[in-house]
Amino acid sequence: MSRSDTASTTAPLSLVRQRGRARPGRATxxxxxxxxVVLALVWVFPVYxxxxxxxxxxxxxERRTPTLLPFGGSFANFEAVFSDGSFLRALGMSLSIALITVLVCIVFAFFAALALSRxxxxxxxxxxxxxxxxxxxxAEGMFIAQYKLMGSIGLLNxxxxxxxxxxxxxxxxxxxMLRGFVAGVPADLEEAAMVDGLSRTQAFMRITFPLLAPGLIASGVYAFLQAWNEFTVALVxxxxxxxTLPLWLRGFIQQSANRAxxxxxxxxxxxxxxxxxxxxFVFVQGRMTSGMVSGAVKG
Known part of the structure; x- marks a missing residue:
């Protein structure tokens, strides 16, 4: 065996050894x-x-010994919450505001991100x-201006x-957020599709738009959470x-405090x-994960 053959065989062996050393052991x-698992339990425990x-x-x-399992429990507390009907009204209000916010934000942000990136x-x-x-x-510095603006055009409450x-x-x-996703999709993909006979719109809808799915979903999740959990603007x-539900929850706690x-x-x-x-999130997270995988661009 010549010296060159020996070098060619030892080089892959050294690479294999380096890769084997880089991998963490079973104990690690x-x-x-x-x-x-411990961190996940710490995060999940407050919800549980x-x-x-x-x-x-x-x-x-109110006992000194905490009850970790709800043995002997009931849905009486939920029945008390539903009894006056205010929860359903607040739920409808929050859902309407959140859905409008998500849809409009995604449309505006999507076209703006395309313009900035392309x-x-x-x-x-x-x-x-x-x-x-x-x-x-x-946000607190704009409350007065927002209140006067909405009042002047009759959109308060x-x-x-x-x-x-x-x-x-x-x-x-x-x-x-969407600008980063759009910039991560090479424009060469659309140009290659156009060379194959697609129009610019067809190339965008068939090639680029599916790759932007994780960005659209992530932006939608962010917009939904912001609209769902917001308290101060709704209070004003x-x-x-x-x-909305945050305001309703505050009022519910105050009513409960009046009677202990x-x-x-x-x-x-x-x-x-x-x-x-x-x-x-349960419905969205699967699409987000699949979108991130399908949105990977191979060189």
Whole structure:
């Protein structure tokens, strides 16, 4: 065997050895897996405790010994929450505002991100800087202006008025988020499809748009969470007749405090507020994961 043949055989062997050394051992993987499980339990425990407490009466919750399993529990706390019907009205209000915010934000942010990533026009850099500058403005400093603006056009205490303010607050960040996804998809893919006979619109819809699925879903999740959990703007623009779920939950706790706080009912109300977010994420997370995998661009 010649010297060159020996060198060619030893080189792959050295690469294999280096790869084998780089891989963590079974003990290390087991330790990391156990650490991940512990961290997951720490994150999940507050949610479990909320749901567990919602099934127990206040007498049990006030004992010195905590009850970790809801044996002997019931849905009486949930029945008490549903009894006056205000929860369903607040749920409809929050869902309407959140859906309007998500749809409008995705449409506006999508076209803005395409313009910023695919075209070169005068004022492009200034527009990007303006988007970043808007994110630096404190929301509390605009409450008075927002209240007067919505009042002057007759949109106080309305779903449309609150949605407009939420959209104005969420769109800048969603533009910035989607801009990164659009910039990560090479324009050469569309050009190659156009060479094969597709029009620009067909190339975009068949090639680029599916690769942007993870960005659209991530932006939608962000917009939904912002609209669903927002409290201060809704407190300024809405009255007692029309409340979102965060406002309703605050009022529910205050009513409970007037007769000594019923923690079982409070936990049941908190669980009901959290359930739509959990259901939304369960349906979306699979599409987000598959979109991230299908959106990988191979060289």
């Amino acid at each position: 993987r087991s330790l990391l897996g156990a650490l991940g 405790w909320m749901v567990n407490s919602s099934l127990l009466p206040t007498v049990v919750l 075209f070169r026009f005068r004022g492009r850099r200034s527009f990007v800087l303006a988007v970043l500058f808007i994110q630096m403005l404190p 309305t779903v449309v008025g609150v949605s407009i303010v939420y959209i104005a607050a969420v769109v800048p960040f969603t533009i910035w 623009l809405l009255d007692a007749d029309g409340q 706080i019923d923690w079982g009912q409070v936990m049941a109300a908190s669980t009901l507020v959290a359930i739509p977010v959990i259901v939304f």
